[in-house]
Amino acid sequence: MPLSGLNNPSLLQQQCFINGQWVDADNGETIPVSNPANREIIAHVPRMGSAETERAIAAANTAFPQWRDLTAVERSRVLNRWYELMMANQEDLARIMTLEQGKPLAESRGEIAYAAAFLQWFAEESRRAYGETIPGAKPGQHIVVITQPIGVTAAITPWNFPAAMITRKAGAALAAGCTMVVKPASETPLSALALAKLGAEAGLPPGTLNVLTGSATAIGGAITGSDIVRKVSFTGSTEVGSKLMAQSARHIQKISMELGGNAPFIVFDDANLDAAVEGAMASKFRNTGQTCVCVNRFLVQRDVHDAFIAKFKNAIDGLVVGDGMDEGVTQSALINQAAADKVNEHLQDALAKGATLVSGGDAHPLGAQFVQPALITDVTPEMQLCHEETFGPLAAVIPFDTEEEAIQIANDTPFGLAAYFYSDNVHRVWRVAEALESGMVGINEGIISNPAAPFGGVKASGLGREGSHEGMAEFMEQKYLCMGSI
Ligand SMILES: NC(=O)c1ccc[n+]([C@@H]2O[C@H](COP(=O)([O-])OP(=O)(O)OC[C@H]3O[C@@H](n4cnc5c(N)ncnc54)[C@H](O)[C@@H]3O)[C@@H](O)[C@H]2O)c1
Numbered sequence: 001m002p003l004s005g006l007n008n009p010s011l012l013q014q015q016c017f018i019n020g021q022w023v024d025a026d027n028g029e030t031i032p033v034s035n036p037a038n039r040e041i042i043a044h045v046p047r048m049g050s051a052e053t054e055r056a057i058a059a060a061n062t063a064f065p066q067w068r069d070l071t072a073v074e075r076s077r078v079l080n081r082w083y084e085l086m087m088a089n090q091e092d093l094a095r096i097m098t099l100e101q102g103k104p105l106a107e108s109r110g111e112i113a114y115a116a117a118f119l120q121w122f123a124e125e126s127r128r129a130y131g132e133t134i135p136g137a138k139p140g141q142h143i144v145v146i147t148q149p150i151g152v153t154a155a156i157t158p159w160n161f162p163a164a165m166i167t168r169k170a171g172a173a174l175a176a177g178c179t180m181v182v183k184p185a186s187e188t189p190l191s192a193l194a195l196a197k198l199g200a201e202a203g204l205p206p207g208t209l210n211v212l213t214g215s216a217t218a219i220g221g222a223i224t225g226s227d228i229v230r231k232v233s234f235t236g237s238t239e240v241g242s243k244l245m246a247q248s249a250r251h252i253q254k255i256s257m258e259l260g261g262n263a264p265f266i267v268f269d270d271a272n273l274d275a276a277v278e279g280a281m282a283s284k285f286r287n288t289g290q291t292c293v294c295v296n297r298f299l300v301q302r303d304v305h306d307a308f309i310a311k312f313k314n315a316i317d318g319l320v321v322g323d324g325m326d327e328g329v330t331q332s333a334l335i336n337q338a339a340a341d342k343v344n345e346h347l348q349d350a351l352a353k354g355a356t357l358v359s360g361g362d363a364h365p366l367g368a369q370f371v372q373p374a375l376i377t378d379v380t381p382e383m384q385l386c387h388e389e390t391f392g393p394l395a396a397v398i399p400f401d402t403e404e405e406a407i408q409i410a411n412d413t414p415f416g417l418a419a420y421f422y423s424d425n426v427h428r429v430w431r432v433a434e435a436l437e438s439g440m441v442g443i444n445e446g447i448i449s450n451p452a453a454p455f456g457g458v459k460a461s462g463l464g465r466e467g468s469h470e471g472m473a474e475f476m477e478q479k480y481l482c483m484g485s486i
């Protein structure tokens, strides 16, 4: 049993966490959790539905006043202890993550540190829930703006970052004084349940944090249909986000949406090509291409196109495909067969429409869920991959001539999460950075995520920001007090 080798076996939880208790589904049903590398079932978790969700919401509601009324310093101490426990258990948490999500162990270790950093960040932010004073409209009148926690909140999170997408929300909500119900993706529930275990150990009172696994539509329906849940924070596909936004309208729930992307990566003729290739590899192939901020379209200026492609091909050919648990592996199995099929569908569509295969493209000997990293050129805008998230190790390159053409192609998408470009010309840097329609821009950088920066997108990539000093405000309400005759 691959999970039998944990140093801290208590981190393997196969029940849900409601009101400080580990519980099964009412009907005893479970769902299997499998290892993407070999499809071996590694655990089972409860298949919960609306009744259990309503109990979790009730527990969060009961716990809210006590957690709200702690001082910011008291909440900060719990969050900081949770951070410390995550780091103390980093190796076990990384092992659990790789076994259920597939990503290389080194990347899982990195995600645990990144996820823990959100708890550390919001432990500090919890002490900075400031208000403001405003001059009154007449003598003796004073206006004070205060901020208060919004109340019971919910998070629905994706499989590709099973820990960080939870702490980026739960850290902010708990720091604000809210309580939370979390529904992780059914592909990666074990990381979420391990986080709940450590959160309780850190001192989160019963009901403050609840984690439910099971039917997404039933749990999501109970969350968005509740007049107790005041905030829904979703990370996932734009398609599902749009559905949840509509469902949240019934009770006017406050929402945050961290959705899909279609990131352009522009290499101008004044770029440092070695740096551009390094950034391209980091952004495109992180988590085997399964991140929302992965490059989806490369745009390379014609004068440097062939030189860039030669360097890029050499780097791609150096990638090591294998089981994420094996040291040295840099590309793992994709999360499921449908994900691998989508990458191949995008590749075949592009080749059928005139793209040129430079590297990769063959079936991988390790199995159908593994994809050989591929590089294609002569990509044109009518190809499927220009309009859909590939979410896998396929690097597609579009040649361009002018800066104006590059910006037009880059912005020709409903999405606007991340964008990247490489140029050493400071005048061009400002022009292009302002012209790109995205929430985040990497300039001569391929990896841009940072708990201190406001993460989020524009257009169909979402609403709101996470992390930074913005993150906690998403879980708070403002109230102004107008005091007269003083
Ligand atoms: N913007 C970001 O920060 C960010 C981060 C990670 C992933 N993503 C996006 O997420 C997608 C990949 O993740 P995914 O496949 O888990 O996305 P997904 O939308 O299929 O699922 C996300 C979560 O929503 C749940 N869900 C699915 N249908 C639901 C419904 N009808 N009601 C309630 N919950 C439902 C899933 O169980 C999961 O927990 C990609 O599009 C990626 O770009 C965005």
Ligand SMILES: O=C[C@H](O)CS(=O)(=O)O
Binding pocket: 160, 161, 164, 290, 291, 292, 293, 449, 455
């Ligand atoms: O996949 C989406 C994540 O938000 C990417 S990151 O880890 O925040 O860069």
